[in-house]
Amino acid sequence: MKVGIIGASGYTGSELLRILASHPEAEVAAASSRRYEGTEIWRVHRFLKGFYDLKFCNPEIDKFSDCDVVFTAVPHGEAMKYVPKLLEIGIKVVDISADYRLDKKTYERVYGKKHEGYVDAVYGLTELHKEDIEKANLVANPGCYPTGTILAVAPLAELELVDRVVFDCKSGITGAGESPSSFTHYPNLHEAIVPYKITEHRHYYEMVQELERLQSDIKISFTPQVFPGSRGILTNAHVFPRGELSVEELYRIYEKFYSECFFVRLQDEVKLSQVRGSNFCDISIHPGEDRIVIISAIDNLVKGASGQAVQNMNVMMGFDETMGLRYPPLFP
16 A cells, blocks of 8 residues: 655654654655755655655655555645645545644635535544544544543543533643744743633644534533643543443443544543553543543654654555554553
8 A cells, every 4th residue: 555645844743754654555756845855864864764765756746646655744724725626536534733623614714715515525533533544534633632632521422421521731842843933942831831712723623523422412621731741631520420420431431432442541540641641541530529521642743743644544545444554552
């Protein structure tokens, strides 16, 4: 299977290259970067020396015409320039940008731009939409925050057991991308946890879209924060339930919902170090008198981006969804 990556020089692109280097059924045939066109991949991603002799190409569609599947790992607003053309020539696409996660009207309202290449896509949260992904030509890879939040609450939402949920999420700095800014400047984040886009983060609309598919009247609040670490998203989901649920009932609900989901693990306690570098989402359950706290942890660059994209590719191409991803996390 020949694979292409449009936008392979950033954090998401480098993670795709790392994972695909050991995928038994994938060969990276083309990887683009406007900035580094003509440069060997390993000269930009030094940790990949010895794994790739390939040079970065420009992102023209003809460079990817021999590919079976292409990942678009570009900023929102850019993927729509490539996706329809790739689909026209029969190439399956996993879009890691935000361009196809929402319906056209919501996208244009939330992202403030006209969608020039809209086509219907399957939302690529495999644990919820595996059967649709199996038949899809275009999968919209979920955002990092929605991955951790939706997986934390989906089992309860499916049974319409949630009155309100408040998502308190903390992300590593790589979630902001590789381009430096005053926000990611070391002195501004060192020894700090910084809330941002406190009530207006764009990922909120993915949470609403997916959780309302399970429970139409669920009420959702979400605040993201950045902590001074490179990887990971820790989500504290404060769930205000309808009625009382025992610890035993909660575990039965979650175990049944995720019984066939290799990458979701129920744990007694959750730490980011338990999932670092892996495609796992770890979840722990903590009932209290006034609410239930569901904690989830993912690596934002893997389960929150590139690993989940490979998981989706596997399902689209008829492989076991764990292929190339079945390895333990890096610990400590």
